[in-house]
Amino acid sequence: MGTVKITIDDRTVEVEEGINVIEAAKKIGVHIPHFCYHPKLSIVGSCRMCLIEVEGQRKLQPACNTFVREGLVVRTNTQEIKKARQAVLEFLLIHHPLDCPICDKAGECNLQNYTFAYGPRASRFSYPKKLKQVRSLGNKLNLDADRCVLCTRCVRFMREVVKTGELLVEGRGDNAEISVLPGKAVESDYAMMVADLCPVGALTIKPFRFHYRVFMHPHKETVCAFCENLCRVKVGVWRGRVVRTISADTTSEIVCDEGRVMTTALLDTRFSPEPLEMKGDGKVTLQPHEVRDILDEFGKEDAVAVSPWVTIEMAQALREWAERKGISVYVLSGVTGESDEISRKALKAPNTEGLKRVLSGASGQVELDSALKSGKVERLLLVHPGPAARVQKVSSAPAVLVYAGLEEPDIKGEQTYYLPVATYLETGGTFSSAVREVTVDKVLGPLPGVWSPLELSEEDRHVAGGVKA
């Protein structure tokens, strides 16, 4: 693809052919405000927020539909443009309820942000507002139509990306309103994505509605580990809990609903925040030194099984530990499930490729099962920092089972220990799948009782430094 020279606000830049002025301006740090334009969707040019001056054109032009060509000269900040932006914002707000204080989107709303940046100070509209009723669009979404700027991103997303097309615009003029096809509901696997795409607070997610303020919880970037697509997401954390998961970048990451809901709930599935010894129906809390002692017992006859939910860094720590002690290493398989053309991949595990690399000599699930059956394994450390349903089951337990997982162990040995394992959300780390490789920082925690495989190498250093008691 070639490049062309264009001039934006007197600065000449070289940009790739075929892009529009919004994208071109982005490259030199100039933001052209817009609502309806979205790189994943067709261009409709209807919000009129992105109007700019194009040399040779009498009227202001929408930047979203102005494509770069050699010698194009545009301005993005003249008096006329400023007035046009004020005009559009004033129009958008005349029937808007101004209910930011109770709106889920407040803090990350383009209408709010643009109004502060470009808007008029006050409205000159003195008539009663036409307000609309909140309505449900299915089991996941609510529509507050009076906050809607009718950018039709939601409609186009459902038609063009998800291709189920259940959303539409009903009515004309200022009665126009987003709606669902008669007899349908938005129950698509990507319904929640439209709330990310909605530039305002018109579409809100039911479980999140009215519960949290986005500006009060820090959002951290991570990935969704629920399939090998590894969508980049942002999670919001509030009082030590993940409270929501959204797309980290709507222009590239179309995150499925399942991934969002599961990522949000991942840590809530943890059976116990403390290490336990499972005794019959009862359980006894283990002290940190007891955990260390249990793991120290591991030796030549023993095994460690690693799930593809383990990060590359965790896998390395486990491998070194196993090598040092002569423990055999097995890699567990992930499970497969539904896939589609949008994002979801069949393999529901984040680090299958990573484990192949780091644990290249390790045996697989079949070998583990036969080793367990033959009774050759005395002790097994099973490390699975993910939901139990997302890894192939181990057939039986040896005499001593140490289960470093999230849920209650569903197989028991003569002695069974539960370690609340740290997930990638609490350690950060690298996942490598057939789709991509990503390294993320930790999002929160880990809480004191949580055990991380990374401790195995730390412990080493402690020993070397003579710190170990």
Next chain:
Amino acid sequence: MKGEWVIFPGIPKKDRKSLNEYLAAGGYEAARKVLTQMGSQDVIEEVKKSGLRGRGGAGFPAGVKWGFVPRDVEGPRYLCCNADEGEPGTFKDREILLHVPHQLIEGMIIASYAIGANKAFVYVRGEFHKEAASLQRAIDEAKEKGFLGENLFGSDFSLDIVVHMGAGAYVCGEETALINSIEGRRGWPRLRPPFPAVKGLYGRPTIVNNVETLASVPFIISRGADEFRKYGTEKSAGTKLFAVSGWVKKPGVYERELGIPLKELLEDVCGGSRDGRPFYFVIPGGISAPPLTADELDVTMDYEALAEKGTMLGSGAVMVFPEGTCPVRVALRAIKFYEHESCGQCTPCREGSGWVARMLEDVEKGQLVGEDLELLADVAQNIFGKTVCPLGDSVALVTLGFLKKFREEFEKHLDAGRCPYAE
């Protein structure tokens, strides 16, 4: 007088409704000539030379528009005839559909040939049942005679014409909304570029022309561009159907030369004021055209002269209002229409037309509270030039036009606290 009219020669004395009547008057000779003797480029050149401009409102030269269709692309192209006739005050195309439907069909054959379309649509206003039936009858007759269908006039050119009924939305007369509507989509105008000539109906090169524009084409081909140019003015060639309504003795549809003085049209053709009451103002080109006040009536009815006066020829719908008409009321009525017909797609028109309507309502009642005429003008200005389609511009132009020409009347309402015209 240069012989016969372009659209309605001999009518109403000699009817040309049926195929036989039309053939007897030399009908379909132009189509035969084009298909047997002319290349498509020659047709476009002839129409360009004639100076024929679009009769649907914008006045864009028809031949030039046809020339925009890319010559070198494979695959289908389409012609759409715009018979939506929704502009208030306009009722001229229906006369063509009722009285000379074959002339429209012939024009469509020629235009389709010129742009290489084998399928053409006529988008007929939803309320036009009689008109659509008349057109369909003519299409059936033409098909039977072999003037539509395969291998017309022994050439290798084929053409089908499909009548598509609208559902009563004014905005569907806008050419890209019309295209969406034919496709079965919501009647929302499309963003331009791309222009329909390049990417229109079903994503294919498409020409949209008004009924009257297309019905003028057979004359240009059979008599020649020069003959057509004998009518009208240098830049506004040909004749035009004027749909005159309001306070004249003989309202109706009249074919006259472009450039006819408005006063002649009103006084001589339409018999002048109905009861001798002087005219107060005239809307010269459909409701979207800003009004001309009584002392601006010395104007000729052509594209340039009207543009010079800050208004337009539009569809040629002349609406005449006598003294005693409240101009605020007329403006309000027009804006209420736009508010109702705004498709709701783009922000300034969707939100602005209702706001302007509310303010005009209050002005009309003499009770504009908290807002003033400056605000009214500014809101209208905020719509102007910022919308997807020209409907939004009309809201602004009509509001600003009336406000400029009748400012005193607006103020009188506010001073009186009521409409001074109200009983």
